[in-house]
């Protein structure tokens with residue numbers, strides 16, 4: 001409880017400083033506007049922007065569009081990445097080929113795929129999905145492979161002596177045994193997917209739907225810094241919420257089961 | 264009906280006879296070839312409790328793994344009731360030196376793992392059987408505990424229940440208690456003798472500890488290294504349940520130990 005209060009206090013303090021420096025606190029005699037509102041708008045303007053556009057449904061709609069892209073791309077990345085990672089862990093020739101490719105491509109920030117994606121797919125949903133998948137796939141593949149390789153061989157031996165077939169061992173022993181690695185890979189994949197999608201949406205305008213990233217882009221075009229900052233807040237919030245809602249419960253369950261609790 | 268089937272499942276004690284015939288096994292490493300087993304022959308009768316003793320590197324684990332079907336001999340063969348062993352099977356369960364329990368399953372989930380591979384049982388019956396074996400090793404109160412919450416001795420008891428639950432004919436144990444303290448080990452000696460009295464399985468038990476071997480086994484087989492060979496066999500006629508601090512037991516251990524020392528000394532000369 002005390003820790004929550006400290007965190008809360010810290011963020012309130014940040015906002016007060018921001019408000020103080022941008023003229024929001026003029027009413028109580030604190031008026032040190034260091035920057036023009038075109039450069040750094042006050043929190044009240046950003047708040048207004050977020051509120052108005054939430055009420056009129058623009059932000060919720062674009063969130064829906066963005067999250068749909070994110071989920072579809074992410075899931076495709078997982079569905080490809082986990083089995084390919086398993087294959088790479090199991091067969092040396094796949095490790096030497098696909099594994100090396102993954103290692104190389106993982107080093108490439110996924111925004112670098114944007115120019116190619118635009119040429120290959122045009123300004124379409126497919127281009128955005130492609131970038132998200134490229135962002136997710138390789139890191140998920142590599143962490144699955146790494147997880148499977150780190151499974152102590154004694155588990156598979158024990159399973160075999162209990163009459164478990166090779167396929168059964170793979171699904172019911174090696175995969176759960178590597179779960180801590182795979183889940184942290186999934187989490188990393190999610191973070192990469194989110195970053196990739198934002199990059200792609202900022203660069204690529206797609207007629208089929210106006211996503212969050214595109215609002216950010218047009219905020220800049222139209223010199224509306226309050227819009228840019230408001231959207232940045234939303235992007236941060238989505239990232240944080242996904243972490244707390246999607247991954248934290250799974251991770252804490254794993255920690256409890258494995259006894260790897262840090263606290 | 265189910266009750267009867269359960270009773271059958273639990274109170275039917277299959278055992279088997281093991282024959283090891285002229286088994287040789289080499290390991291090729293970058294530093295050369297190691298002869299882990301050199302023409303080893305051995306017969307283990309139904310319901311016998313045999314302990315393998317010998318210095319490190321004399322091939323005890325290798326032979327156990329061959330019986331388990333995890334390794335293949337280079338020549339010779341291992342037979343179970345006259346049938347050659349070609350791979351792992353549900354008629355032989357292994358208990359390893361480290362517990363090898365699965366941390367993603369709870370205690371009962373671990374015991375259920377082997378049972379789930381066994382056909383002709385409903386899930387409800389499997390659960391009953393698993394509970395029975397947890398009770399047998401005195402771990403029934405911890406059925407839903409996570410593995411990391413158990414002490415080393417408790418883990419080995421769960422591992423024992425997991426190996427017993429599918430009702431194998433043969434139980435193979437590779438230094439299962441070596442990581443435990445003396446007190447816990449003594450308690451487990453009692454438990455394992457108790458289980459053997461009740462279940463009458465064929466048990467092959469590998470250990471470094473001569474006293475442990477004499478305390479548990481109906482026969483102690485001595486191995487010598489470089490190359491791995493069966494050197495001598497000692498039947499143990501002491502009454503059960505045996506206490507490891509018993510006088511006669513200590514005397515017998517003493518004579519086995521000196522035999523062991525005798526040929527490890529000549530070996531290293």
Ligand SMILES: Nc1ncnc2c1ncn2[C@@H]1O[C@H](COP(=O)(O)OP(=O)(O)OP(=O)(O)O)[C@@H](O)[C@H]1O
Nearest residue numbers: 290291292297299318319320321322323324325326
């Ligand atoms: N996988 C392997 N690769 C290479 N050499 C091996 C392998 N397994 C065993 N050996 C060698 O075979 C010999 C017998 O090994 P084994 O593990 O059967 O000995 P052990 O009697 O069980 O020893 P310990 O009492 O120390 O467990 C040893 O010299 C060992 O170095």
Ligand SMILES: [Mg+2]
Nearest residue numbers: 323324325437
């Ligand atoms: Mg060994």
